[in-house]
Amino acid sequence: MVMRVSENMxxxxxxxxxxxxxxxxxxxxxxxxxxxxxxxxxxxxxGMSKVLNLRESQASVAQYSKNIESCQSWLTITESKLxxxxxxxxxxxxxxxxxxxxxxSADTRTTGAGIVEQLxxxxxxxxxxxxxxxxxxxxxxxxxxxxxxxxRDAAQIGAASxxxxxxxxxxxxxxxxxxxxxxxxxxxxxxxxxxxTETATYSVSADGxxxxxxxxxxxxxxxxxxVSTGDIGxxxxxxxDDTGSAALAENDVFSVQAYATGYYNGNGGELTVNIGEGxxxxxxxxxxAAFTDKGDGEVDVFGVLNSLKEALENxxxxxISDLIDDLESAxxxxxxxxxxxxxxxxxxEIASGNMADRELDLAGLISNAEDADVTEIITKLSMxxxxxxxxxxAASRIGSMTLLDWLR
Numbered sequence: 001m002v003m004r005v006s007e008n009m010x011x012x013x014x015x016x017x018x019x020x021x022x023x024x025x026x027x028x029x030x031x032x033x034x035x036x037x038x039x040x041x042x043x044x045x046x047g048m049s050k051v052l053n054l055r056e057s058q059a060s061v062a063q064y065s066k067n068i069e070s071c072q073s074w075l076t077i078t079e080s081k082l083x084x085x086x087x088x089x090x091x092x093x094x095x096x097x098x099x100x101x102x103x104x105s106a107d108t109r110t111t112g113a114g115i116v117e118q119l120x121x122x123x124x125x126x127x128x129x130x131x132x133x134x135x136x137x138x139x140x141x142x143x144x145x146x147x148x149x150x151x152r153d154a155a156q157i158g159a160a161s162x163x164x165x166x167x168x169x170x171x172x173x174x175x176x177x178x179x180x181x182x183x184x185x186x187x188x189x190x191x192x193x194x195x196x197t198e199t200a201t202y203s204v205s206a207d208g209x210x211x212x213x214x215x216x217x218x219x220x221x222x223x224x225x226x227v228s229t230g231d232i233g234x235x236x237x238x239x240x241d242d243t244g245s246a247a248l249a250e251n252d253v254f255s256v257q258a259y260a261t262g263y264y265n266g267n268g269g270e271l272t273v274n275i276g277e278g279x280x281x282x283x284x285x286x287x288x289a290a291f292t293d294k295g296d297g298e299v300d301v302f303g304v305l306n307s308l309k310e311a312l313e314n315x316x317x318x319x320i321s322d323l324i325d326d327l328e329s330a331x332x333x334x335x336x337x338x339x340x341x342x343x344x345x346x347x348x349e350i351a352s353g354n355m356a357d358r359e360l361d362l363a364g365l366i367s368n369a370e371d372a373d374v375t376e377i378i379t380k381l382s383m384x385x386x387x388x389x390x391x392x393x394a395a396s397r398i399g400s401m402t403l404l405d406w407l408r
Contacts, residue, residue, distance in 0.1 A: 067273045075283060081137075085127070109320070116312060120305045140266075155258070159174060187205040208255070262302075
């Protein structure tokens with residue numbers, strides 16, 4: 001059977017082909033101007049998905065790099081402050097050696113006591129140094145000044161506080177007698193609340209929420225009632241008073257800071273941040289380790305300096321002499337902390353290099369996935385341009401053809 005092809009059908013077919021060539025030509029022009037093979041998801045859905053995943057990885061690497069740079073800055077300032085503290089201890093030891101001799105007099109020792117007092121004030125300034133509004137040596141309690149000018153003679157328990165996201169709006173207070181040897185932040189988290197029996201089940205953390213102990217312990221807090229948790233660790237207690245309108249709820253969190261004797265008000269924790277996927281890194285040096293005889297520390301720096309000042313003021317040659325070794329130990333303790341800064345810094349240098357390599361690898365993969373091959377595009381563009389010109393030529397001819405042209 002012979003099929004009749006009308007002039008209208010020829011015209012429509014020619015127009016469809018011309019528009020298709022125009023569309024292909026425009027897409028090639030867009031790729032040429034953007035130098036991208038993929039300009040929108042519809043260009044290559046699978047390729048675009050791959051590019052988006054790679055860009056997500058690239059954003060993560062950029063954040064890890066920023067974390068590393070921030071840690072390096074923190075450690076640089078920390079090392080600088082510790083080095084200055086070490087210099088102060090060297091000066092204090094020189095004074096002790098000079099004033100421990102028989103030729104020293106009460107007047108020279110009084111003068112030495114005045115110098116040591118100034119050294120203590122400068123040491124306090126260094127130990128309470130900040131970086132971007134955070135205290136360097138407070139452990140994880142970066143909003144608290146780590147050292148006081150006077151020592152606590154007895155352990156203390158601070159005021160209890162409630163998390164801002166808690167449901168419970170009653171009062172919570174701290175109590176007990178702290179028996180710990182180091183500063184700790186105790187946290188109580190309600191893991192279950194039974195409305196019917198008004199019974200709370202809770203877990204306890206002794207390190208500010210880093211690690212939890214699921215004790216299974218419970219207490220009953222009736223409406224408008226009051227109850228104590230009892231000893232949650234080292235003699236610390238919390239008392240709940242249901243004076244508000246909302247009862248306890250699961251995941252309500254309460255905390256209290258407990259302080260041992262001494263000058264230190266922070267804790268022994270170290271700040272951590274991820275410097276790689278699933279790679280947390282502790283980048284700070286706690287004041288407990290650097291300046292106290294608690295935790296990892298062995299010498300109370302401020303205690304030794306204060307004892308030296310008192311021995312000089314009392315003109316005690318024996319007392320001054322006995323402190324020389326302690327001052328040497330204090331200097332060594334500061335030096336150990338400086339060495340830890342160096343070790344941490346070396347780790348960060350390695351991590352920084354790895355992130356730089358990773359960033360280059362991802363940039364290459366993204367380029368391979370979305371960048372256009374300019375040579376290939378120019379070749380295709382030339383071919384499409386010839387096809388487009390042919391389409392225009394054919395369209396111009398068919399538009400001028402009439403029945404009289406066939407009758408000639």
